[in-house]
Amino acid sequence: MPTSSLCVWSPSTYISVTVRRAARLVLCTFLLSCVAAYLIDNMRVFQLTTALGSIIVSATALTPEQLIAAPRRSDAIPNPSGEVALFSTSEYSFETHATSSWWSLLDLETGKVTQLTNDSNVSELTWLGSTDSGLLYINGTNAEIPGGTEIWVSDTSDFVNSAYKAASLPAPLSGLKTAITKSGDINFLVYGESWPNGTAYNKELVATPLSSARIHDSIYVRHWDTWLTTRFNAIFSGTLKKKRAGPGATSAYTSNGSLKNLVAGVKNLESPYPPFGDASDYDISSDGKLVAFKSKAPELPRANHTASYIYLVPHDGSNKAVAINGPDSPGTPKDIKGDSSSPVFSPDGRHLAYLQMEDISYESDRRTVYVHTIDSKDTIRTLAKNWDRSPGAIKWTADGKNLVLNTEDSARSRLFLLPADAGNDFKPKNFTDGGSVAAYYGLPSGEYLVSSSAIHTSRTVYTAKPGEGVTGVVFSANEVDPALKNLGPSDADEFYYKGNWTDIHSWIVYPSGFDKSKTYPLLFYIHGGPQGSWGDSWSTRWNYKVFADQGYVVVAPNPTGSTGFGDKLTDEIANNWGSYPYDDLVKCWEHVRDNFDFIDTSRGVAAGASYGGFMINWIQGNPLGREFKALASHDGTFVADAKVSTEELWFMEHEFNGTFWDNRENYRRFDPSAPEHIKQFATPQLVIHSDLDYRLPISEGLALFNILQERGVPSRLLSFPDENHW
Known part of the structure; x- marks a missing residue:
């Protein structure tokens, strides 16, 4: 999935998804919106659907409250010997209206979980070098600097009493990555906002301005949910020096507090790129000497292009960052100008692998694997160039001979093995299958510790090995969390049907206590993107199972525009928003009916967010809209000409084959607000929109609601003043 789109998966801090397309593509908080309104109004937001009749819900059903209150776990990070793994958990309480968090150790042989600390200030806990018990972490507070953070060292044997502060950070920095140098020091990286002069930005230390006015003299004034300023994201490097505390004492680490901004040396560089960029946008070599990072192309207007490059810079900042695949770089592959991502050094530090798209203005173009040789300025090799899949994350095997790719494939996220010397026609083979991989780490055994989710579980931790597949399951949330204990693989199925021009995949998710001899109303799911998909994954936003457990059978098709089924299906939606995908949805509905x-x-509801919200609005004004008892659109476009008010203009200009002034008819071809469509509006509709959605401004939701009300269509507007697009 793309790193930014009309609708992006952006899972919570504690349910990290490595495949960023989406991550990242968030299919918005429609579920949370419904629950919030229910709590506030003491009534179901879906009151519009009372015409559906009474629905009997099983006593074992997953409720919205249980979904929100269920534990959310991070990926499991194994220690060097592969005996135990670290992971964090967060949990929301409806009684206290607060979230608690803690860190635990998972025994990889027995599956036993032991709490390590419940200090909510502890974050980004990771292993210290090659030690099996030493730990590094970010402390979210700073005893000396308001708004600052700290780096601490501790040990699993006695986390509290062995902990000590190793570094004071002047701002809310995060994204800790480390490498042990030859001398035993720890070179580290963190990131945060930077002032134009390169110093770290700390909101707590900034005086309140006398004026709230903004002034801009170039394009790109706001992005997703933020008005842009002269500040930018930057990577800061530092070193923890290894010292002895005295005769017979153990080694300790300390820092003089100095940090080097590795991004500020070149005008207009920024890394990680907001709002979805994170520590996967940069890497540090195993010897701690070199840093690689992604930045948007500094010479191009960011509102009009997706281009970004991979930069190399010394950890100590002794030289400015240099692009290895920029327009003037000697090794840049010909005509490859799109988004670069996921730089990662080989274990020996001699090579750097990364992903890049070809098209300079298409966020969902296929990613291809490239490998740069560090000591050669003009050597970049392409791997598996003709493979019809788009990797989202990449890691080297321990011997440096292969790469392991996390790749969306047929409504799942799977791990594939790719030899580092693979040719253009090589087709990688997957060694994981069901579910969606969130993270994966190599083990000494040659296996990988995989953190995953699926439709029926929020977290599964298992081991898998290339050539062998899954070798063992260590942990599964649906076996330990009371709210999920009745969930299992039988809760969902899938089918293919004939679409507009090819076979189309769809999920079908059953309510608890499902009885095939009975009948259930339909909940028809439409995903966002538009280049996105419904996958075999867990979500705290659009959760198939919690909707099904209100008494529906959920059908979630992956029509034209969907990712993970090959380039053609993804690409064909461009300039066809209301044709092929709409036809695919109609045919899916007919297939389900028959x-x-x-x-x-005859008792069906359709719901969608972002592009899915557009499609709901399109369905409202077309024949399919009359087949549903109610519709729900979340943050969808409505007025064709309003698309130009978005921020990433390259998105619209790609989707509609040109600029607003030269190709306006393309923008208007599928206009839900056209008179001939408005005059068909008749189905009750829930409209959800958020004030901080600068991607699709709230005026779109207001316009839609106004029209529905003026046309006499039963409708309700749910808005949030402090929420954004996702």
Whole structure:
């Protein structure tokens, strides 16, 4: 999935998804919105659907409250010997209206979980070098600097009493990455906002300005949910010196507090790139000497292009960062100008692998694997160039001979093995199958410790090995969390049907206590993107199971525009927003009506967010809209000409084959607000929109609601003044 789109998966801090497309592509907080309104109004937001009749919900059903309150776990990070793994958990309480968090150790042989610390200030806990018990972490507070953070060292044997502060950081910095140098020091990287002069930005130390006015003299004044300023994200490097505390004492680490801004040396560089950029946008070599990072192309207007490059810079900042694949770089592959991502050094530090798209203005273009040789300025090799899949994350095997790719494939996220010398026609083979991989780490055994999720579980930790597949399951949330204990693989199925021009995939998710001899109303899911997909994954936003457990059968198709099924299906939606995808959805509805006797399509609801919200609005004004009892659109476009008010103009200009002034008819071809469509509006509709959505401004939701009300269509507007697009 793309790193930014009309609708981006952006899972919570504690449910990290490595495949960033989306991550990242967030299919917005429609569920959370409904629950919030329910709590506030003491009524169901879906009151519009009372015409559906009474729905009997099983006593074992997953409720919205249980979904929100269920534990959320980070990926499991193994220690060097592969005996135990670290992971964090957060949990929301409806009684206290607060979230608690803690860190635990997972025994990889027995699956036993032991709490390590419940200090909510501890974050980014990771292993200290090659030690099996030493730990490094970010402390979210700073005893000396308001708004600052600290780096601490501790040990699993006695986390509290062995902990000590190793470095004071002047701002809310995060994204800790480390490498042990030849002398035993720890070179580290963190990131945060930077002032134009290169110093770290700390909101707590900034005086309140006398005026709130903004002034801009170039394009790109706001992004997703933020008005842009002269500040930018930057990577800061530092060193923890290894010292002895005295005769017979153990080694200790300390820092003089100095940090070097590695991004500020070149005008207009920024890394990680907001709002979804994180520590996967940069890497440090195993010897701690070199840093690689991604930055948007500094010479191009960011509102009009997706281009970004991979830069190399010494950790000590002794030289300015240099792009290895920029327009003037000697090794840049010909005609490859799109977004670069996921730089990662080989274990020996001699090579750097990364991903890059070809098109300079298409966020969902296919990513291809490239490998740069560090000591050669003009050597960049392409691997598996003709593979019709788009990797989202990349890691080297311990011997440096292969790469392991996390790749979306047929509504799942799977791990694939790719030899480092693979040719253009090589087709990688997956060694994981079901679910969606969130993170993966190599083990001494040659296996990988995989953190995953699926439709039926929020977290599974298992081991897998190239050539062998899954070798063992260590932990599964649906076996330990009370709210999830009745969930299992049988809760979901999938089917293919004939779409507009090819076979189309769809999920079908059953309510608890499902009885095939009975009938259930339909909940028809439409995903965002538009280049996105419904995957075999868990979500705290659009969770198939919690909707199904309100008494529906959920059908979630992956029509034209969906990712993970090859380039053609993804690319064909461009300039066809209301044609091929709409036809695919109509045919899916017809297939369900004609083939699933347990689904009552005469009592159906359709819901979608972002592009899915657009499609709901399009359906409202077309024949399919009359087949549903109610519709729900979240942050969708409505007025065709309003698309120009978005911030990343390259998105619209790609999707509609040109600029607003030269190709306006393309923008208007599929206009839900056209009179001929408005005059068909008749189905009750819930409209959800957020004030901080600068991607698709709230005026779109207001315009839609105004029209529905003036047309006499039963409708409700749910808005949030402090929420954004996702």
